[in-house]
Amino acid sequence: MIKRSLCLLTIVFLTACAQSPTAKSLPTESVTKVRLPMGYVANVQYAPYYIAVERGYFAAEGIDIEFDYKFETDGVKLVGAGEIPFAVVSGEQVVLARAQGLPVQYIAQWFKKFPIAIISLAKSGIKTPQDLKGKRVGLPGLFGATYVGWEAFLKANNLKDGDMQVQEIGFTQIAALQSDKVDVAVGYINNEPIVLEKNGYAVNVFAVSDAVDMVANGLLTSEKVIKDNPKLVRGMINALLKGVADTIKDPNAAMTISAKYVEGLKADDAIQKAVLLKTVEVMQGGKPGESTPAAWSNTQDALMAMGWVKSKMDVNTFFTNAFLPQ
Numbered sequence: 001m002i003k004r005s006l007c008l009l010t011i012v013f014l015t016a017c018a019q020s021p022t023a024k025s026l027p028t029e030s031v032t033k034v035r036l037p038m039g040y041v042a043n044v045q046y047a048p049y050y051i052a053v054e055r056g057y058f059a060a061e062g063i064d065i066e067f068d069y070k071f072e073t074d075g076v077k078l079v080g081a082g083e084i085p086f087a088v089v090s091g092e093q094v095v096l097a098r099a100q101g102l103p104v105q106y107i108a109q110w111f112k113k114f115p116i117a118i119i120s121l122a123k124s125g126i127k128t129p130q131d132l133k134g135k136r137v138g139l140p141g142l143f144g145a146t147y148v149g150w151e152a153f154l155k156a157n158n159l160k161d162g163d164m165q166v167q168e169i170g171f172t173q174i175a176a177l178q179s180d181k182v183d184v185a186v187g188y189i190n191n192e193p194i195v196l197e198k199n200g201y202a203v204n205v206f207a208v209s210d211a212v213d214m215v216a217n218g219l220l221t222s223e224k225v226i227k228d229n230p231k232l233v234r235g236m237i238n239a240l241l242k243g244v245a246d247t248i249k250d251p252n253a254a255m256t257i258s259a260k261y262v263e264g265l266k267a268d269d270a271i272q273k274a275v276l277l278k279t280v281e282v283m284q285g286g287k288p289g290e291s292t293p294a295a296w297s298n299t300q301d302a303l304m305a306m307g308w309v310k311s312k313m314d315v316n317t318f319f320t321n322a323f324l325p326q
Helices: 044-054 071-082 091-097 144-156 171-176 192-198 223-227 230-249 249-257 270-282 293-305
Strands: 030-037 063-068 085-087 104-109 117-123 136-139 167-168 184-189 203-207 217-221
Touching: 030 071, 030 085, 044 063, 044 230, 044 270, 063 230, 071 085, 071 091, 071 104, 071 217, 071 270, 085 091, 091 104, 091 184, 091 217, 091 293, 104 223, 104 230, 117 144, 117 171, 117 192, 136 144, 136 171, 144 184, 144 217, 144 293, 171 192, 184 192, 192 203, 192 270, 217 223, 217 230, 223 230, 230 270, 249 270
Parallel strands: 030 063, 136 167, 136 184
Antiparallel strands: 085 217, 104 217, 117 184, 117 203
């Protein structure tokens, strides 16, 4: 589809301990084993990675992938410490890590749109951002991409937390809306709204990406890996972007392949198919893998407004597009 507040490295997703199937057959020479923290449980949204394994795209680059479904913050710290070469992270994590002096850099944007959304049931009558005033708003917590996205959305619409009744509800957004515990919940545009609609609830959704362009989920590495092993960096990106292209081209095949990697997933699961199709939308736009200085500037500005980053940094230190396919 994300870290406790002022520890300044926030969690984008929940954790899990499932292990992925092993990669397809690999050449015997020059194979690099890569343990890749994903930041969330095994899920259909990771179809590009599963396809890249299943169709041998990682293997063709001499990479043997092991998916590690642990906290995103753990991945950031391990990459920064030089213990692993890559992690899947959201853009705000990179800014927070650089603010703490970690020598990390973002190398490919997998989600092209920041995926956080402000969700309400249609019966609430919330049709414009200004309609949020006075409403009960549920956040998973004062941490993570959901919180950063919420605060950026408020700022873009000249609103503030005091205009609403904001409460922490954990990752119970769907139940909280269905039970009328809150009028509004903050979640992922390719998750909660899809499940609600498939369960018969009409929803109104404000996409944070429509209000402000921030950097979404992508691949993180370290400055050392970039310097010492540019071939590995380029290979990771090439394989991932081939998986993204295949997922966009044929979601049905992506569902079938994902079912091999996600426990309990059926290729004909209507809800998860809808989640995948929305994820496909999120993955499209602009040059594959590219992130922009403007989006990085917006991301840093949001974190500074929240007080999570104290001093403005050069946005060009956060990322590089140098390894993207030409």
